[in-house]
Amino acid sequence: MRNVQGMDAPHRWMAVPAGVPGVAWMMVAMLVGFTALNRQFVDVANLVNIGSQSSILLLIALPMTFVILTEGIDVSAGAVAAASSVALGCVMQAGAHTWLGIVAAIGTGTLFGLLNGSLIAWLRLPPFVVTLGTMGMAQGIALLLSGGQSITGIGTAIPVFYNGAVLGVPAPLVVAALAYVLNHVLMYRSRVGIYARAIGGNPEALRFAGVSARAWQIGIYTFAGAMFGIAAVLLTARMSTAHPTASLGLEFDAIAAVIVGGTSFEKGKGGLPGTLLGVLTIGMLRNGLDLVGVPSSVQVSCIGVLVLLALFVEGWKTR
């Protein structure tokens, strides 16, 4: 932080995270590249498809941004979504009301989030190992509740959340937009965003101001868990079944999206617009590679390369 400069008045800087231009270039490159390989890429139907599929990822990546801003990480996201999805499935299969199912999903996610937050903020255990552990636990619960099988017969109400539309706009996009608004308000118009950056950037600042960094950290992980629960609803809706392992690994895409979008583990830098672009980038990458016939396993590798690239550039800059 200590750069010795003169006492000149700084110009008005655009408050845009430095990583955004990078990911924007990546998106343009992909748009051009994939269209060249397969004209279908830029079909409206396909772009809408990308949007819909990315919406689930967005629901996970947005709260993940907060978590990474606090210099933490949550690798349990996929497993928590699985457990929430299975909870939803069980409730729906038992014939209960739709809203009860949704509550079950969000509730499960919230509980795991609370667990993560408490272990990390209160007991001060390292985030990645803790969430690695809760990932195992959530995975276990998902498998146990579902007996290792998909839960079909969840009724026709839930799938509407993915297949329906509001005023012609596909439902998942609506949900994603609402989620973005919510997260935006939390990040830029409430104390959550400020304190998240402070926890990651300089927790002393909060301490000296008499604010409990721990309480807010627990809140952030809990909120993330709740969002994972909402993502589970969309996921279940998309597949029309609750599957105990379908969402495993989603956290990798989400973390990748956040990092590629410019939010790094460096002292609270980054933001939501970057994450949004990152999600779209990953979505485009997957969709484009699908169209070209690249198998899903390799797609994962490509995303891995992107992430390492983004981190490499970051590491090089701050050497």
Next chain:
Amino acid sequence: MNHSLASFSSLIKPGENVSKLVSRLAAVLIVAIALSFASDAFLTPGNLLNVLRQASLLFLMASGLTLVVLTAGIDLSIGANVALSACLAGTVIKATGSPLAGAAVALASGTLVGLANGGLVAILRMPSFIATYGMMWLINGYTYYFMAGNTIYGFPHGFRQLGSGYLFSIPVPVYLMLVFLALAALFAGRTIYGQQVYAIGSNPVAARFSGVPVKSRLVLVYTLSGLMAGLGSLVFLARLNSAEGDIGEPLTLPAIAAVLIGGTSLFGGIGTPYGTLIGALLLTLVLNGLNLLNIDANWQPFVTGAIIIVAVLVDSLSRRRQEARA
């Protein structure tokens, strides 16, 4: 006179490391005794040998990881590494019929991955969990692609003995486990590099100030971890007599759990490969117990996850108590 008295007392008074090992060994015994009461099937030779074999396989993965954790780092990519090395080696063995060629490939692949991890962590200074996490997905993807959804199976009988065979009625992997234990323990306790690794884990700043080449040593431990994972993959290959893209997946979490249970601290500088061995035994016993008691196999990830959290908690509390005393 004073000298010998002092050294004698330090011999008989258990050092901290020794008492930790003893208490964990006691835990193993307690669990074993409890299981022998809980289930008739436990004390049968078949089951016990099976437990030993499973624990050995687990230890093969966790031994190299121990060295990494000693530097306060972590390697999340070992499972993927094992899968990649096994698939590559398997392909080569099928193609050339030579287990030695396969072994060479496994070694090379494991070492290269380890080297890459080391570079990311030591030279680019990425946090180890993020670097190895990215690497894990990278390798996973490539392995799946390489295998194209196929499974390789059917290896030469001689080679298969490595994983499934017996020597004097004891499963071969157990001997290999002892070899790995010797290698890891030798490195940690009997080489200057091991001493330097402990120093780096305890206080990386002081280590640097004391002239320890920190970057080189970090690259070394990650490379070793990769190399041992590569070697271990051969045993898995032999045991399963097949290789496919996802054989590495269920291995990472238990390996980490074994290291943590064994008393190696995530914060660095504390722990030994002996501890990891006991940790592997303990974890395998617990999972074996779940099996014998006919508890749903789906409980295993839950139990493993919970064990990791408890182990970290214990590690963190004991660390904090130590710091308070200092």
Next chain:
Amino acid sequence: MNAHTGPLASLRSALPFGSGGSSPDGAPVNAPAGANAGSVLAQHEDQPLLELRGIAKQFPGVRALDGVSFAVRAGEVHMLLGENGAGKSTLMKVMSGVYRADEGEFLHLGEPVQIQSPKDAQALGVAVIYQEFSLVPHLDIAQNIFIGREFPGRLPGTINNARAHVEAKKVLDLLGFDCDTHTPVERLGVAQQQMVEIAKALSQRARILVMDEPTAPLSERETENLFRVIRMLKQDGVAIVYISHRMSEVFALGERITVLRDGRMVGATRPADTTPAELVRMMVGRDVDLTYARRFCETPGVPALVMRGVDSPNGIHDVNLEVRAGEIVGLAGLVGSGRSEVARAAFGIDPVSAGDVEVYGKRRRGEPHQSVKLGMALIPESRKHEGLAVTRSVGDNLMLSGLGKLFPGGWFRPREARQLARDMITELRIATPTVGRRTAFLSGGNQQKIVIGKWLATGARLFIFDEPTRGIDVGAKAEIFALIGKLVEEGAAVLLISSELLEIVHVCDRAYVMREGTVAGHLGRDQLSEENLLALGMHDA
């Protein structure tokens, strides 16, 4: 010294405190400017704004503050002096409520009060500007100023960013700092960040401002600007506690001076009643073992360490010095002058951006482990953090640097190592029951012996000691000096960094003096005296 006539007065009534439950609770000084405030002040004008009596603070194993009494008066600049580790930072944190005092009491305008949390201190008008700023790098200026006290927005749970920017601008304008409040503070220069910190304090309606080494990172022009701001605050009745090592500032700005040493108050005086030499003596005042007799070096050997025109990003520039075999060369200078930085650059801890470092004729570059190969050794300033792994045993620490030399094949032999360690323990008279004892349990003097002993096994010929006798009892000090003496008698070269001027005078063959990041001068054997060292170390301007 009046709250309602100073330049800040009009601002004070207009300045909102911000929100978040930290509004002042009826503390008289924080009432809006007006007739009321004036009469209240007049009543208590002779009483200090804040007085600390008998404050003690204990941490595990160390008594950071012991019976410290300290009074802060409106419109006064109270200078707080002391070495690193003297307790200044702890005192600041106790005053600002970050730490809770174990003993002692606080008085505000003569009335007893409690300071148990940052909010308590804020309510009393205490604000601290830390040396490592408490700013969040990726938040903008306004967000940093009002952190913890955000203005509520229209909808519940939201905050009003626009208002924060408006109010931030008001305070910054007052300080004469023209900027865009949307700038993330990481993009600001140090002086500007300091302004943000001061604005933060002012926006809290601070009546007592504590500043920790504020001019350390500033240029001369920026320092002047800061002084202008301080004078303005003084006029307004703000009390300022100012921590500094720069004697020029102490005498230029200060009205009162308090000196801390090892957690205790060792002097309370006024600039008119004292001299820089006396202050330094109070700050450092270690019991110098003058019984140690040294045979000075008549015929120095080859140059062991040569630094030519060395610059480093750690703050030193154009450093030129030479240490020859058989000599103990001192490196003096006031705290903050760059002495440790010279050691770090010489050894390779910090990079060298210009110039050369030569060790026994060979160019030294790269990481510390390469320096060790050339025969260098560094005994760093902070034993616990830089010199030892305190969680490891005495034996482990003693062996660490020499591993390569003692076990050239790479194979480590624990039994042999333990024996070597035992030999060293005996030779250096390190008081430890066993080789395996955890280093954390040893006394400071013994720990320091381990740090030194660690290097003996490497066959080093050039030793840099950074404050080797700080925090060590007299007996151990003598032993350490005897050791250093023996090293040079056997032909090694020593660079000795010390704040204790008498030590340098007594022990060194000659000395360089650092000032503001570069070598200000050199004193030969005959010229070595406390006065000369001080004169070179201080700003003559």
